[in-house]
Amino acid sequence: xxxxxxxxxxxxxxxxxxxxxxxxxxxxxxxxxxxxxxxxxxxxxxxxxxxxxxxxxxxxxxxxxxxxxxxxxxxxxxxxxxxxxxxxxxxxxxxxxxxxxxxxxxxxxxxxxxxxxxxxxxxxxxxxxxxxxxxxxxxxxxxxxxxxxxxxxxxxxxxxxxxxxxxxxxxxxxxxxxxxxxxxxxxxxxxxxxxxxxxxxxxxxxxxxxxxxxxxxxxxxxxxxxxxxxxxxxxxxxxxxxxxxxxxxxxxxxxxxxxxxxxxxxxxxxxxxxxxxxxxxxxxxxxxxxxxxxxxxxxxxxxxxxxxxxxxxxxxxxxxxxxxxxxxxxxxxxxxxxxxxxxxxxxxxxxxxxxxxxxxxxxxxxxxxxxxxxxxxxxxxxxxxxxxxxxxxxxxxxxxxxxxxxxxxxxxxxxxxxxxxxxxxxxxxxxxxxxxxxxxxxxxxxxxxxxxxxxxxxxxxxxxxxxxxxxxxxxxxxxxxxxxxxxxxxxxxxxxxxxxxxxxxxxxxxxxxxxxxxxxxxxxxxxxxxxxxxxxxxxxxxxxxxxxxxxxxxxxxxxxxxxxxxxxx
Amino acid sequence: xxxxxxxxxxxxxxxxxxxxxxxxxxxxxxxxxxxxxxxxxxxxxxxxxxxxxxxxxxxxxxxxxxxx
Numbered sequence: 001x002x003x004x005x006x007x008x009x010x011x012x013x014x015x016x017x018x019x020x021x022x023x024x025x026x027x028x029x030x031x032x033x034x035x036x037x038x039x040x041x042x043x044x045x046x047x048x049x050x051x052x053x054x055x056x057x058x059x060x061x062x063x064x065x066x067x068x069x070x071x072x073x074x075x076x077x078x079x080x081x082x083x084x085x086x087x088x089x090x091x092x093x094x095x096x097x098x099x100x101x102x103x104x105x106x107x108x109x110x111x112x113x114x115x116x117x118x119x120x121x122x123x124x125x126x127x128x129x130x131x132x133x134x135x136x137x138x139x140x141x142x143x144x145x146x147x148x149x150x151x152x153x154x155x156x157x158x159x160x161x162x163x164x165x166x167x168x169x170x171x172x173x174x175x176x177x178x179x180x181x182x183x184x185x186x187x188x189x190x191x192x193x194x195x196x197x198x199x200x201x202x203x204x205x206x207x208x209x210x211x212x213x214x215x216x217x218x219x220x221x222x223x224x225x226x227x228x229x230x231x232x233x234x235x236x237x238x239x240x241x242x243x244x245x246x247x248x249x250x251x252x253x254x255x256x257x258x259x260x261x262x263x264x265x266x267x268x269x270x271x272x273x274x275x276x277x278x279x280x281x282x283x284x285x286x287x288x289x290x291x292x293x294x295x296x297x298x299x300x301x302x303x304x305x306x307x308x309x310x311x312x313x314x315x316x317x318x319x320x321x322x323x324x325x326x327x328x329x330x331x332x333x334x335x336x337x338x339x340x341x342x343x344x345x346x347x348x349x350x351x352x353x354x355x356x357x358x359x360x361x362x363x364x365x366x367x368x369x370x371x372x373x374x375x376x377x378x379x380x381x382x383x384x385x386x387x388x389x390x391x392x393x394x395x396x397x398x399x400x401x402x403x404x405x406x407x408x409x410x411x412x413x414x415x416x417x418x419x420x421x422x423x424x425x426x427x428x429x430x431x432x433x434x435x436x437x438x439x440x441x442x443x444x445x446x447x448x449x450x451x452x453x454x455x456x457x458x459x460x461x462x463x464x465x466x467x468x469x470x471x472x473x474x475x476x477x478x479x480x481x482x483x484x485x486x487x488x489x490x491x492x493x494x495x496x497x498x499x500x501x502x503x504x505x506x507x508x509x510x511x512x513x514x515x516x517x518x519x520x521x522x523x524x525x526x527x528x529x530x531x532x533x534x535x536x537x538x539x540x541x542x543x544x545x546x547x548x549x550x551x552x553x554x555x556x557x558x559x560x561x562x563x564x565x566x567x568x569x
Numbered sequence: 570x571x572x573x574x575x576x577x578x579x580x581x582x583x584x585x586x587x588x589x590x591x592x593x594x595x596x597x598x599x600x601x602x603x604x605x606x607x608x609x610x611x612x613x614x615x616x617x618x619x620x621x622x623x624x625x626x627x628x629x630x631x632x633x634x635x636x637x
Contacts, residue, residue, distance in 0.1 A: 084591035091599055136594040163596060484593035543585060 061335040063371050067471045068290075068330055073481065073511065074546055081481045081511045088483060092132030107165045108135075129505060137487030138164040140502055146173060148191045149182040151522035155499065174497070178527050180517045181501035185358040185474050186445045187522030188389030188429045194437065195389065195428045199421045206420035214406075218417035226423050226430075230394050233430050234364060235374040238403075239396035241426075242411045243418050245353060245383035246272040248393030251411035253349070254280040255404075256379065257318050260307065264298050264346070265320040266290065268328060273320055273351060282318075283308070289328070292336045295319070299344045317346035323355030323366035323382075327508060327516070329469020329477050331355070334366055338376045347378040357387025358474050363433045363446040369472070387433075390425040392418050445521040449474060452519045452528060459532050464545035468514070476517040477503075478535075478544075485542050486513050492538045498531055 098104040108131055111121055121127075139160060147154040155174040158167045188195060202222070212218035223241065230239040242248045253276030257263060261282040265273060267289040277284050285302070287294040299317070306313050319341060321332045332350075341348045352365045360368030365382065367374045374380065379397050384390040395405060406412055433442035453474045460467050466479040480486055480502065490502045504513045523531075539545050587593040592600050630636045 080589050084589065087603070088591050088594065091595055091603075094599075133594070482588060482591065484588045484591040487594055488588060541581075541584075542588060 061339065066331075066333070068469065070328070070330075070468050071466050071547060071549070073479075074548070077481050077546055078511055081483070084482050084484060085510065088133055092128060095132060096128070107162075126506070133483065133505075135164055137490070139167070140487060140490035143499070149179055149184060149189050151179055151184070151187065151520055151524075151527060152176045153179045153182075153499065155494075174494075177494070177497050177499045178523075178531055179499050179520075180531060181499055182520070183354070183386040183518050184389070184520040184522060185354075185387045185449055185518065186363070186389075186429075186433065186442075187520050188387065188425075188432075190389070190522075194432070195425055198428045199424045202424035203421045208419055208421060210417045210419060212417065213414060214412050214417045220417070220420060220423070222420055222423045222427070223417065226427050227394075229427055229430055231396055233434060234367075234380055234396045236380060236396040237399045239394050240402050240405055240409075240412070241384075241392055241394045241418060241423075242409075243392050243415050244411075245385055245391075245393035247411050247415060248381060248383070248395060249273050249351065250276040250279060251415075252381075252395055252405060252409050253277055253320075255409045256280075256349075257282045257316055260314065261316040261318065262302055262314045263318050263320055264295060264302075266322065266325075266332075268325050269320060269322060270326075270351065270353070273322070277320065289325070290330055290333055292333055292340065295337070296340055296344075299340060299346060303344060317344070318349055319346050320349045321351070323350060323352040323359070324470075324473050324475055326354050326475050327477065327503065327514075329467075329473045329475040331359070331366060331369070331470040331473055334370050334372060338372060342376075348376075349379045349381065350377045352380065352382040353393075354386055354475060355473075356382040357433060357446075358449060359472065361446070363387075363442065384422075384426050388426050388429040390422045390429070392422060392426070449519065449521040452521065452523055452525075455525075456517070456519055456528055456532070460535070461547070461549075463532070463536050463539065464547045465535075465539060466547045474519040476519065477514040478517065479546065480513050480515055480544065481511055481546075483513065485544065488542055489515055489538060489544070492541065493534065496534045496538070498534050 095104065099106045109122065111118070122131075139158070144156040144158070145153050146156050155177055157170045157172045157174050159170055160167050182189060190196065206220065206222070210218045210220070214223070227239050227241055230241065231237060242251075249270070249272035253263075253273070257280050259281045261280075263277045263280070263282050263284045265277055265284060265286055267286055285298050287298050302314060302317060305311060319337060321334075321337060324331055334350075337348065340346075350366070355369070356365040357363050359366050362368055364374075365380075367377060367380075379395060379401065381393065381395050383393045385392070395402070428437070431437045432439070433446065435442055450472070453472060453476075457467060457471055457476060460476065460478065468477045468479065469475065480489055483504070486502045486504050490500060493500050500515050500517065502513070502515045508514060519528075584593075587600075590603075592603060595603070627636070
C-alpha cells in the first residue's frame with residue numbers, strides 16, 4: 001500500500017489509508033486537493049457513464065454545484081454511424097474512380113496533365129472527405145445572411161442544380177428565421193438602440209479606417225479609453241486590445257513563452273491556441289479534457305524530470321485552458337486549476353472567448369461565475385466578438401505584462417489598429433453590462449441569458465436528446481452522430497424557419513457530429529418554445545432522441561382527482 | 570384512409586432507412602445501384618434458403634434421431 005505525497009491530505013490531517021496508491025477520481029478530480037475528513041460525493045441515481053458531481057462537500061473550492069454530463073454514445077448508434085460512413089466511403093471511391101477515368105466530369109481542383117508524375121496533392125483523407133462527403137451536404141454552411149444577425153434574421157434563398165457544386169440565388173429572401181447559431185449571447189448584435197446610435201456618432205467623427213498600426217499613429221484616445229474600461233470590467237490592472245480574436249491568441253502566446261518553456265494545454269483547445277503554442281517553439285504537452293488528475297500528473301512529471309535531454313528546470317510552465325469550450329459546452333474547472341497552479345508554481349492563460357459576458361452573476365466571465373479573484377489568473381484573454389457584438393480580442397493582466405506586450409507582440413507592432421466604430425461598440429456595450437450608463441439593461445440581459453440557458457437545456461434533456469456540457473453554459477451541443485442526419489437536420493430546421501449550425505468531421509471526432517445551439521438574451525420565451533417544439537418535431541422525424549435518461553416533464557397542472565379523468569382505461 | 574396512413578408509415582420507414590445507411594446524401598443513381606445490390610443479395614439468400622430448406626430440415630431431424 002503505497003502512500004504517495006499526492007494522497008497525503010493537504011493540511012496534514014490523518015485520514016483513512018487509500019488502497020493501491022493514488023486512485024483516480026471518476027471524473028478527474030484530484031484527491032490531494034480535498035480535505036480527507038469530508039464525505040465522498042454521492043452518486044445520483046443517474047447511470048454510471050455520466051459524470052455528475054455536486055461539489056457542496058468540497059467547501060472552499062466550489063460554491064455551487066458543478067453539473068456536467070457527456071452521455072456515452074449508444075452502441076447501436078455508433079455501429080450504424082460507422083456503417084453509414086463505410087457506405088459513403090465506398091461510393092466515394094466509386095466516384096473518384098469515375099472521375100479519374102473521365103467517365104464523369106470533375107468539378108474540383110485537380111492536378112494538371114504535366115504534373116502526373118509529381119507527388120499527388122489531393123489524395124489524402126481530408127481532400128477525399130471534402131470531395132465526397134462535405135460537398136454533398138454543403139448547402140448547410142456558408143448560408144448568406146442579409147440582415148443583422150440578432151434573435152431573428154433573413155437568409156438569401158439559394159438552390160443548386162448540380163448537387164451543391166454550384167449555387168444560384170432564386171432572388172427570394174427567407175424572412176424571420178429564428179437564429180440559434182450566432183454567438184449573440186447578450187443580444188448586442190442589433191442595429192437600433194443606444195449602442196448603434198453612439199457608433200453612428202463616432203463614425204461621423206472619426207471615420208472608419210485608422211490607416212496605421214498601434215505603435216505608429218494608430219493609437220486613438222478611444223483605444224486608451226476602451227482599454228481602461230476593459231481592465232476595470234475584468235478587475236485587472238491593465239488590458240490591451242487587438243483587432244482579431246484569433247490573432248490575439250496566435251500572436252501573443254509566442255511573445256510570452258519560447259524555447260525552454262513548457263505549455264500544458266487542454267485536449268480540446270481552440271485552433272488559435274494550438275497555433276500560438278506551436279509558433280512559440282515551446283514544448284507542448286496535452287492533458288485530457290478538463291481532467292485535473294491528468295493535469296496534475298503532467299505538472300509533477302514536468303517538475304521532477306525537467307527539460308527533455310538536459311533535465312534542467314523549465315523556464316516557465318504555462319497552463320492554457322478555455323473558459324467555455326465551444327464544441328462541448330463544458331466549463332473549465334477553474335478553482336482546481338488555480339489551486340494546482342499555486343501549488344506547483346505555474347502560470348495560467350485563460351481564454352474566455354465564449355464565457356466573457358455570458359457567465360457569472362455580473363457577466364464578468366468564468367472567474368465571476370466561480371467567485372474567484374481575477375488576480376489569480378496571470379493572463380486573461382477574451383474576445384469582443386461574442387457577447388459585445390463587436391470584433392477583436394483583448395489580453396488583461398498585470399501592468400508590467402501588458403507594457404511588455406505592447407512592444408513585443410506581433411499583433412501590436414504589425415497589425416492595423418481597431419476601427420473606431422468597433423471600439424465605440426465595445427465601450428457602449430461594456431458600460432451597459434456594468435450598469436454605468438444608468439440603466440439596468442445590462443443586468444437584465446445577463447439574468448435573462450442565464451434563465452434562457454437553464455430553461456432550454458432542461459427542456460431538451462426532458463425531450464430525450466443527448467446534450468453535452470455544463471448546465472450553465474449557453475453553448476448547447478445536441479448529438480446527431482449519423483452523417484446523413486447532419487444534412488437532414490440542417491435542412492429540415494431551415495424548412496421550418498429555424499437556422500442552426502451543424503458540425504461534422506474535422507471540428508469534432510468522426511462519429512460525434514452535432515448541432516450546436518447558442519442561446520441569446522435576445523431570445524424571448526416564445527421564440528425558445530417555438531424552437532423547442534420544432535426541434536422535438538424534427539427529432540421525432542429523424543429519430544434523434546437517443547438518451548436513456550428521459551425524465552418525464554413536470555405536470556402542467558397541480559395534481560388533483562381530475563388529472564386521470566381524460567385517460568382511457 | 571387506412572391506405573393513406575399505411576403509405577405514410579412506409580414512406581417514413583423508407584426515410585429512416587435512407588438516413589441510417591447514409592443513402593440520403595447520395596444521388597438518385599447511386600441509390601438505385603445500392604438498392605439493386607441489396608435486393609439482389611437478399612433475393613439470392615431467400616432463393617438459397619428455399620432450395621436447401623428441405624435438406625437442412627432432414628439433416629436436423631436425422632441428428633436428433635427423430636427420423637432414420
